Amino acid sequence: MSTNRPPPPVHTLLMRGIFEENPIFRLALSLCPAVAVTTSVKNGLMLGTAVLIVQVLSSMSGSLVKHIINPKIRIPVFTLIIAIWVSAIDMILAAYFAAVYQEVGLYVKLIVAFAIIISRMELFSMKHNVVPSFWDGLGMGTGFLAGMVLAGSFRELLGSGSLFGIAVVPFKPLMLVVLPAGGFFTIGLIMAIFNWVDVKRGHKLPSNTGGSHG
Amino acid sequence: MADAKVVSPNQIQVEGPLPADVGAIRLVRSADADIPLAVTSVKPGEKADSFLLTTAETLSKQDHYLLTAKGVAQPWEIAPSPLGLLISLIIGSALINNFVFTRYLGLCVFFGVSKSKDTAIGMGVTFTIVGLLSGMLSWALNTLALVPLKLGFMQIIAFIGIVACLVQAVDLILKKVNPVLHKKFGIYLVLITTNCIILAVPLLNATSGATLLQAFGLSLGAGLGFALALFLMSCAIEKVAMAPVPIVFKGLPIAFIIAGLFALSFLGFSGLKVA
Numbered sequence: 001m002s003t004n005r006p007p008p009p010v011h012t013l014l015m016r017g018i019f020e021e022n023p024i025f026r027l028a029l030s031l032c033p034a035v036a037v038t039t040s041v042k043n044g045l046m047l048g049t050a051v052l053i054v055q056v057l058s059s060m061s062g063s064l065v066k067h068i069i070n071p072k073i074r075i076p077v078f079t080l081i082i083a084i085w086v087s088a089i090d091m092i093l094a095a096y097f098a099a100v101y102q103e104v105g106l107y108v109k110l111i112v113a114f115a116i117i118i119s120r121m122e123l124f125s126m127k128h129n130v131v132p133s134f135w136d137g138l139g140m141g142t143g144f145l146a147g148m149v150l151a152g153s154f155r156e157l158l159g160s161g162s163l164f165g166i167a168v169v170p171f172k173p174l175m176l177v178v179l180p181a182g183g184f185f186t187i188g189l190i191m192a193i194f195n196w197v198d199v200k201r202g203h204k205l206p207s208n209t210g211g212s213h214g
Numbered sequence: 215m216a217d218a219k220v221v222s223p224n225q226i227q228v229e230g231p232l233p234a235d236v237g238a239i240r241l242v243r244s245a246d247a248d249i250p251l252a253v254t255s256v257k258p259g260e261k262a263d264s265f266l267l268t269t270a271e272t273l274s275k276q277d278h279y280l281l282t283a284k285g286v287a288q289p290w291e292i293a294p295s296p297l298g299l300l301i302s303l304i305i306g307s308a309l310i311n312n313f314v315f316t317r318y319l320g321l322c323v324f325f326g327v328s329k330s331k332d333t334a335i336g337m338g339v340t341f342t343i344v345g346l347l348s349g350m351l352s353w354a355l356n357t358l359a360l361v362p363l364k365l366g367f368m369q370i371i372a373f374i375g376i377v378a379c380l381v382q383a384v385d386l387i388l389k390k391v392n393p394v395l396h397k398k399f400g401i402y403l404v405l406i407t408t409n410c411i412i413l414a415v416p417l418l419n420a421t422s423g424a425t426l427l428q429a430f431g432l433s434l435g436a437g438l439g440f441a442l443a444l445f446l447m448s449c450a451i452e453k454v455a456m457a458p459v460p461i462v463f464k465g466l467p468i469a470f471i472i473a474g475l476f477a478l479s480f481l482g483f484s485g486l487k488v489a
Contacts, residue, residue, distance in 0.1 A: 087368075090370065115322050180316050192463050195463075
């Protein structure tokens with residue numbers, strides 16, 4: 001719980017969240033929304049943005065109060081901080097984006113239980129100051145958003161033949177991917193592609209086989 | 215009160231004095247009491263003092279109906295039997311709308327602990343019990359405090375607070391009362407806080423304005439469905455561990471493909487209807 005170690009530079013913090021520690025495809029955290037709401041790009045974009053905002057705000061608040069809270073009760077405190085920000089975002093979305101909110105509302109509320117947010121607070125915000133915490137939150141949130149948009153475009157293009165609700169091809173190439181099962185297949189395939197790129201580049205495969213928790 | 219129940223999709227059996235004239239009878243669905251359902255005929259039933267009503271519309275055994283007749287002071291209430299309702303709720307949330315395979319909730323824990331049958335059973339049992347407790351507590355808090363006081367906006371904070379406190383309390387009590395059991399199941403308790411099903415159940419109950427029975431059915435069904443999914447998955451994963459999986463698919467990617475196949479097969483339950 002010390003701030004002695006200097007934080008990594010900004011660009012490392014940003015890129016880490018997007019590529020090597022991508023919350024969805026690498027850390028395998030917060031998978032529920034990745035499978036559930038990515039039936040269209042719009043839903044993915046909306047939930048991804050909500051998570052990005054909650055992540056940045058929670059990381060910063062966690063970093064601000066880290067000296068005040070007793071380490072023994074930090075998990076309940078973090079959960080409450082996240083719950084407060086999620087409530088705020090939930091109300092804003094319900095008020096201004098009612099149509100999309102109808103579809104993803106439950107998952108917006110469930111951001112509270114997404115492991116990625118609390119794990120960033122635990123692993124990063126507890127040890128660093130507000131500014132690095134902001135960049136770390138931004139990187140992780142952007143990685144999540146990118147993953148949601150990627151999975152969303154893949155499923156919407158193949159399943160409904162459209163992007164952002166605009167028809168791209170005049171038929172539905174593969175209905176299967178918008179079905180509940182398709183979400184699992186899509187995420188599994190994209191994870192495999194991430195692994196394949198790593199193998200091609202001669203990297204060692206990260207052991208994302210056992211580390212998923214929460 | 216005299217007895218009345220739905221005996222077939224368009225017939226109601228009524229006990230008690232009912233006028234033989236169709237025009238004097240009014241049957242409505244309790245949910246929309248302004249729209250009368252057309253009654254086509256009234257016949258004497260098999261037993262003495264019982265009648266058989268035939269309706270034009272299809273009736274459901276799960277629905278509430280209200281039957282009134284001219285000259286009869288007390289209306290007949292037609293309600294589903296609590297046990298039947300409970301069973302249909304549990305089957306509905308455990309199989310037809312399985313939380314893991316059709317609502318995609320609780321996936322992180324699902325993929326994390328489905329590596330062996332032992333851990334799957336441990337997590338399944340722990341989750342079912344804690345989920346039921348938290349579901350009922352949250353329902354009570356929501357119905358008795360949040361709704362009357364118009365504090366709906368506090369839902370998320372209140373429910374996650376209940377879950378966190380409950381998990382901590384169960385952990386402490388179990389440690390004191392039965393250390394052996396705590397050693398076996400304690401680790402799963404910690405994981406429960408990050409399982410979104412435990413938060414989704416109270417939220418779904420609050421949104422739908424569930425009754426006590428409905429809340430109980432959904433909480434229990436969600437837990438059982440999660441335990442079932444976990445067990446099935448762990449059986450498959452134990453087999454795959456021995457199989458020659460392509461290197462890029464090893465680990466989580468193949469687990470996702472298997473979960474997808476399970477989800478496909480669970481689609482088959484969508485036609486299931488509990489009478």
